[in-house]
Structures are given as C-alpha cells and as structure tokens.
Amino acid sequence: MTAAGAAQAAVTVSFTGGDLPLPSGQQLVWDFDGLEASGYTATFSGTAGTGVYDGADGLHSGVAAPPPGTTSQYASVLGGGTLTLTTPEITQLSIYMGSPDDYNSITFYYAGGGSETLTGLQLAGGAFSGDQSVGRRMTYDFGGQKVTSVQFTSSGNSFEFDNIATTSAVPEPATWAMMITGFGMAGAAMRRRRRTAALAYA
Incomplete structure (x- = not known):
C-alpha cells in the first residue's frame, strides 16, 4: 500500500461473498450494461482492447475472463491499460471481482x-484463497477522507471487475427528504409536548 499527500489516509478493505446485495449505504453507479449515475464519468485508455466485455461470451483466452458467475457486461483492463472513474465526493467504493493478480x-x-494505491493481494484484503471460481464484493473505505477520482490499472492481462458502487459524501436526495421529514416529525412532537405541559399548568 502506498500513500502520498493525504494526511492519515488509510484505505480499509472489507468484503462480502458474491456480488449482491450491496453493502448498506452504497449505490450502484456503473454496471457496464449502460447504467452510469449522474456526476460520474469513465474513460478507458492505453492498450487496445481495454474496455467492456460480455460475460455471456465466456473466456477470451489471454485477454479477459468474466468475474465468477457474471453473464452480463464487465470491465477488463489489459496490461498497459487504464480505466479512470471521476466521481462526486465519495467515502467508499466497492467492486465485484474474482481473485486479483499481482x-x-x-x-x-x-x-x-x-x-x-493498492496492488495485488492488497486489493483482496484476505478475501481470496486462490480459488478462481469464487467472486467477492470488495469494499474500500477511505477512513473519513473524500475521493474524487479512481484509476484501475494493470501491467498484465488483465484486471476484470463488475458493478461499481459507492457511498456518497453528500446524502442522496431521498436521504435528505427522509432527514427533513424526520426533523419535522421531531419538531411537531416537541410542540405537542410543550402544549400538553402548558395545559397541565393552566
């Protein structure tokens, strides 16, 4: 693990078995089948062939292998390739992948x-035992820091993953609505208690 510039920055790695459900508080932002959330942009660059593959096609020998159980589209970053994901401020990111390569x-x-930067087994956080038939959802927590860009790279073929999810540093509109409703209900309850107390002393 390497770090530079961000004080006390430390990415914490955790995992759950299989792809879904997403960890609590996370939102799916890109599934490589066309869903890309507002405020996110993604760019593939570098080696030709780095991009989106169809899991239904199975193994592309020496080029791309779908994450375990994936029959929809997924990302494959080839050696010398990069996927750059620009994000709103986020506090967590997760991906579904098979056993990572060095x-x-x-x-x-x-x-x-x-x-x-996390490389090789650092990406796995002890989630894998070398069984290529097992997939995990890996979550990267930024320890209170906010991230605005993520780069997926590989120096060999390949780095395959699917279904990117994040936790936003700013609550989603639905969350704000629930918070406002909650505050309103709490305020109404306090007003009722004050009225009840006033009547009791009258």
Missing part, C-alpha cells in the same frame, strides 16, 4: 490532494 492496481485520489 499486477492489478487501484489508485484513489483524495479531494484534499494526495493518493493511495
């Missing part, structure tokens, strides 16, 4: 400057 890396760029 040459796979993810770099997280912090809103306040600096970055942190």
Whole structure:
C-alpha cells in the first residue's frame, strides 16, 4: 500500500461473498450494461482492447475472463491499460471481482490532494484463497477522507471487475427528504409536548 499527500489516509478493505446485495449505504453507479449515475464519468485508455466485455461470451483466452458467475457486461483492463472513474465526493467504493493478480492496481485520489494505491493481494484484503471460481464484493473505505477520482490499472492481462458502487459524501436526495421529514416529525412532537405541559399548568 502506498500513500502520498493525504494526511492519515488509510484505505480499509472489507468484503462480502458474491456480488449482491450491496453493502448498506452504497449505490450502484456503473454496471457496464449502460447504467452510469449522474456526476460520474469513465474513460478507458492505453492498450487496445481495454474496455467492456460480455460475460455471456465466456473466456477470451489471454485477454479477459468474466468475474465468477457474471453473464452480463464487465470491465477488463489489459496490461498497459487504464480505466479512470471521476466521481462526486465519495467515502467508499466497492467492486465485484474474482481473485486479483499481482499486477492489478487501484489508485484513489483524495479531494484534499494526495493518493493511495493498492496492488495485488492488497486489493483482496484476505478475501481470496486462490480459488478462481469464487467472486467477492470488495469494499474500500477511505477512513473519513473524500475521493474524487479512481484509476484501475494493470501491467498484465488483465484486471476484470463488475458493478461499481459507492457511498456518497453528500446524502442522496431521498436521504435528505427522509432527514427533513424526520426533523419535522421531531419538531411537531416537541410542540405537542410543550402544549400538553402548558395545559397541565393552566
């Protein structure tokens, strides 16, 4: 694990078995089948062939292998390739993947400057035992820092993953609505208690 510039930055890695359900508080932002949430942009660059593949096609020998159980589209970053994901401020990111290779890396760029890179087994956080038939949803928590860009890179073929999800640093509109409703209900309850107390003393 490497870090530069962001004070006390430390990515914490955790995992759940299989792809879904998503961890609590996370929202699916890109499933490589056309869903890309507002405020997110993604760019594939570098080696020709780095991009989106169809899991229904199965193994592309030496090029791309779908994450375990994936029959829809997924990302494959070939050696020398990069996928750059630009995001609103986020506090967590998760992906679904199979066992990572030593040459796979993810770099997280912090809103306040600096970055942190996880490579190879650091990406797995002890989730895998080398069984290529098992997939895990890997969650990367930024320890209170906010990330605005993520780069997926590989120095060999390939780095395959699917279904990117994030936790936004700013509550989603639905969350704001629930919070406002909650505050309103709490205020109404307090007003009722005050009226009841006033009547009791009258």
